[in-house]
Amino acid sequence: MTAPTPGPTPGHRRRGWWYLAAGLTVALALAFFVSPHASTQPDGLNKVAIDEGFAGDERTHALADTPTAGYGLGGVDGVDDEGLGTGLAGIIGVALTFGVMIGLVLLVRMGRGPGAESPDHGEPSRTAATAP
Amino acid sequence: MHIPDGFIDAPVSLAAGGVAIVGVGVALRKTREVLAEKEIALAGLTSAFIFAVQMLNFPVASGTSGHLMGGVLAAVLVGPWTGALCVTVVLVVQALVFADGGLSALGLNIVNMALVGALGGWVIFRGLRLLLPDNHAGVTIAAGVAAGLSVVLSSVAFALEYALGGTADLSLASVLTAMVGVHTLIGIGEGLITGLVVAAVLGARPDLVVGAADLALPQPLDRAAEVPT
Numbered sequence: 001m002t003a004p005t006p007g008p009t010p011g012h013r014r015r016g017w018w019y020l021a022a023g024l025t026v027a028l029a030l031a032f033f034v035s036p037h038a039s040t041q042p043d044g045l046n047k048v049a050i051d052e053g054f055a056g057d058e059r060t061h062a063l064a065d066t067p068t069a070g071y072g073l074g075g076v077d078g079v080d081d082e083g084l085g086t087g088l089a090g091i092i093g094v095a096l097t098f099g100v101m102i103g104l105v106l107l108v109r110m111g112r113g114p115g116a117e118s119p120d121h122g123e124p125s126r127t128a129a130t131a132p
Numbered sequence: 133m134h135i136p137d138g139f140i141d142a143p144v145s146l147a148a149g150g151v152a153i154v155g156v157g158v159a160l161r162k163t164r165e166v167l168a169e170k171e172i173a174l175a176g177l178t179s180a181f182i183f184a185v186q187m188l189n190f191p192v193a194s195g196t197s198g199h200l201m202g203g204v205l206a207a208v209l210v211g212p213w214t215g216a217l218c219v220t221v222v223l224v225v226q227a228l229v230f231a232d233g234g235l236s237a238l239g240l241n242i243v244n245m246a247l248v249g250a251l252g253g254w255v256i257f258r259g260l261r262l263l264l265p266d267n268h269a270g271v272t273i274a275a276g277v278a279a280g281l282s283v284v285l286s287s288v289a290f291a292l293e294y295a296l297g298g299t300a301d302l303s304l305a306s307v308l309t310a311m312v313g314v315h316t317l318i319g320i321g322e323g324l325i326t327g328l329v330v331a332a333v334l335g336a337r338p339d340l341v342v343g344a345a346d347l348a349l350p351q352p353l354d355r356a357a358e359v360p361t
Contacts, residue, residue: 020174020177027184030184030185034187038187038190038197039190039191041191041195043318044133044311049139052300052302052306054298057300058136058138061137061235094183094184096225097179101218102175102176104217105163105176106172108161108164111164
């Protein structure tokens with residue numbers, strides 16, 4: 001993650017961090033508190049597969065035995081409650097997608113090279129200073 | 133709409149994997165060219181948010197649920213190419229960490245939900261923008277309707293893939309009708325969630341919404357007022 005570097009409009013930048021914190025809080029809250037209450041009915045594709053008679057063609061996922069498979073932490077010590085397991089799986093997933101996406105973007109920006117223009121302020125890319 | 137292993141045969145899965153690699157490769161190039169610094173965090177947040185909301189299955193009809201796909205939401209917030217990447221990251225994390233969506237079907241799922249969902253949905257969104265007023269309400273409605281239609285489009289993509297490589301011998305018409313029927317209902321949920329989130333972000337930080345970037349340009353009246361007399 002980038003450190004808050006002084007920009008041309010410090011107030012604007014502070015608001016930027018505020019939206020990030022708010023957005024992540026909402027995502028984590030949805031993943032932890034709401035996902036245990038989500039519908040467990042088959043989704044649209046699975047329902048069609050059942051109705052059309054090809055649901056039985058599904059093969060067991062190669063990673064079905066891993067602790068986080070199926071958004072649960074069923075086999076993990078201390079997590080007996082199914083809802084808690086789902087919520088914790090949600091937290092792990094939110095943190096992972098956030099980290100992987102930002103890592104991916106920083107990685108492709110490195111490929112842009114130090115001389116490339118950064119479209120946000122027209123300044124040279126700060127990739128070198130912001131890479132982890 | 134995560135396809136598990138076993139529904140689609142190896143040749144079609146492999147072909148979809150090739151399409152996915154090319155599509156994601158282009159998305160990476162485009163992201164490198166267009167992504168501003170302030171949008172890096174938003175891209176991560178968009179991906180994380182879509183992961184969270186994809187866990188929230190809502191009931192749609194008797195014994196059926198649906199959840200947000202997020203392609204149009206991502207495209208409107210961070211642009212179509214970065215949006216396709218956001219959904220791809222969600223799908224990869226789901227398949228590798230949560231055993232959701234088959235490993236052999238990862239290419240199919242990226243094609244249907246990231247490429248068709250975000251890029252196809254973006255084309256619909258841009259088309260609707262032409263018909264709707266250039267304001268926040270117009271952007272919100274275009275995003276919601278495009279999101280709903282993108283789910284139907286993805287379900288059509290699955291039906292075509294199933295016709296090409298489905299492991300059971302079913303008619304295209306039968307699978308297509310069933311897929312489009314249930315995903316029209318799921319699409320309504322997709323449209324409502326997408327519209328709500330886009331409206332909320334437009335209210336708080338309209339400068340961060342790529343799909344509304346043109347609204348930030350000075351209006352013709354303002355520009356006229358700036359002309360020195």
